[in-house]
Amino acid sequence: xxxxDSLPLTLRVEGRRVLVVGGGHVAxxxxxxxxxxxxxxxxxxxxxxxxLAELAADGAIxxxxxxxxxxxxxxxxxxxxxTDDRRVDDRVAADAEAACTWxxxxxxxxxxxAWMPAVARVDDVAVAVSGGGDAGRASRLRDAxxxxxxxxxxxxxxxxxxxxxxxxxxxxxxxxxxxxxxxGRRLLAEADVVVVDRLAPLAVLDELSPDVEVVDVGKLPEHxxxxxxxxxxxLLEQARAGRRVVRxxxxxxYVLGRGGEERLACEAxxxxxxxxxxxxxxxxxxxAxxxxxTHRGVAAGFxxxxxxxxxxxxxxxxxxxxxxxxGVKRLATTVAELVAAGHDPERPAAxxxxxxxxxxxxxxxxLATIAERAGAVGASSPAVTVIxxxxxxxxxxxxx
Ligand SMILES: C[S@@+](CC[C@H](N)C(=O)[O-])C[C@H]1O[C@@H](n2cnc3c(N)ncnc32)[C@H](O)[C@@H]1O
Numbered sequence: 001x002x003x004x005d006s007l008p009l010t011l012r013v014e015g016r017r018v019l020v021v022g023g024g025h026v027a028x029x030x031x032x033x034x035x036x037x038x039x040x041x042x043x044x045x046x047x048x049x050x051x052l053a054e055l056a057a058d059g060a061i062x063x064x065x066x067x068x069x070x071x072x073x074x075x076x077x078x079x080x081x082x083t084d085d086r087r088v089d090d091r092v093a094a095d096a097e098a099a100c101t102w103x104x105x106x107x108x109x110x111x112x113x114a115w116m117p118a119v120a121r122v123d124d125v126a127v128a129v130s131g132g133g134d135a136g137r138a139s140r141l142r143d144a145x146x147x148x149x150x151x152x153x154x155x156x157x158x159x160x161x162x163x164x165x166x167x168x169x170x171x172x173x174x175x176x177x178x179x180x181x182x183x184g185r186r187l188l189a190e191a192d193v194v195v196v197d198r199l200a201p202l203a204v205l206d207e208l209s210p211d212v213e214v215v216d217v218g219k220l221p222e223h224x225x226x227x228x229x230x231x232x233x234x235l236l237e238q239a240r241a242g243r244r245v246v247r248x249x250x251x252x253x254y255v256l257g258r259g260g261e262e263r264l265a266c267e268a269x270x271x272x273x274x275x276x277x278x279x280x281x282x283x284x285x286x287x288a289x290x291x292x293x294t295h296r297g298v299a300a301g302f303x304x305x306x307x308x309x310x311x312x313x314x315x316x317x318x319x320x321x322x323x324x325x326x327g328v329k330r331l332a333t334t335v336a337e338l339v340a341a342g343h344d345p346e347r348p349a350a351x352x353x354x355x356x357x358x359x360x361x362x363x364x365x366x367l368a369t370i371a372e373r374a375g376a377v378g379a380s381s382p383a384v385t386v387i388x389x390x391x392x393x394x395x396x397x398x399x400x
Pocket of ligand 1: 173174175199250252253254279281285324325326352353354355357381382383
């Protein structure tokens with residue numbers, strides 16, 4: 001079969017009659033996809049699967065419980081044969097040819113006048129793959145295309161701008177580009193403008209088309225971070241200009257990331273906004289150092305706080321893990337406050353700097369000594385501090 005003998009088309013079957021001859025599993029799958037596309041289905045078969053029988057009982061399809069007759073083709077735009085009997089399928093195909101009705105033929109692409117492509121749908125994009133009559137080949141190719149579409153490897157960007165822009169608050173994960181979700185990547189592939197933080201996975205920016213604008217709000221020329229109000233304004237200004245904005249943030253947008261404020265600002269301005277979760281550094285950076293935040297028999301829960309707030313309210317038990325984000329420079333003050341609030345100075349503690357980067361460093365000590373140890377090695381941001389018995393599970397603790 002030469003591919004050049006065929007012409008890919010998309011059929012608008014909604015409201016149009018389609019005949020399916022046969023009532024087995026192949027027929028059932030075809031009926032379900034045709035129904036989803038809005039076709040009016042007639043099924044001719046002495047027996048059908050339970051699914052088809054139920055659809056018939058609900059009035060969703062017209063089931064003629066008998067063998068195929070020539071008149072069944074009347075008024076059908078398209079016919080699918082899927083009986084187990086080659087002679088019946090051949091007869092339907094011959095009748096369809098005579099009636100100028102396109103015929104999909106189960107198990108016999110060579111005798112068909114139409115082939116069903118394997119289809120990948122991602123948002124409003126549909127890609128149909130015809131495998132030259134080889135259905136398995138078509139579906140394998142379709143799966144590869146679908147995953148490339150979902151991961152944002154393919155250029156999904158619209159060339160024309162939409163009248164209304166939108167904002168996606170995308171959690172970029174703890175740094176490595178491979179820890180960004182495929183939904184995040186896809187939105188990046190569709191973005192017109194990307195507003196980034198210092199801790200976002202900046203390597204993914206290299207994959208953007210050259211005409212995508214990147215706004216760095218991690219620092220101004222004088223190295224001061226852009227104030228949150230100004231970031232909100234930038235998001236709104238860009239979206240109002242009809243652009244698809246991705247706000248790429250480190251970790252998860254809702255974990256000490258001010259994602260909630262950005263979402264509310266968009267909603268208040270009537271801008272469509274989507275929040276895409278990310279792998280939070282609060283869990284992933286300890287994990288990168290071999291520290292599970294919970295571990296059966298060691299810790300059943302954990303608290304995530306900044307290194308400078310709410311320290312007095314935290315549970316002081318060894319089986320409750322404390323995860324502190326930010327504030328590595330003021331660790332001595334934090335530790336003093338924790339000890340004053342009743343935390344055991346002998347509890348194991350770890351400072352994990354630059355998680356997932358080639359220069360990741362883990363410093364372990366006890367609560368009493370961690371600040372001094374971190375200071376001695378010159379620990380600096382970004383770093384996550386973990387306090388609790390789970391720290392004993394880190395290789396760095398055993399090697400100490
Ligand atoms: C403003 S908070 C944002 C947290 C982010 N929303 C999240 O879910 O990971 C920034 C802090 O996250 C931590 N952090 C983020 N990425 C890190 C990394 N790769 N290594 C160590 N700490 C990191 C540091 O404590 C840093 O000061």
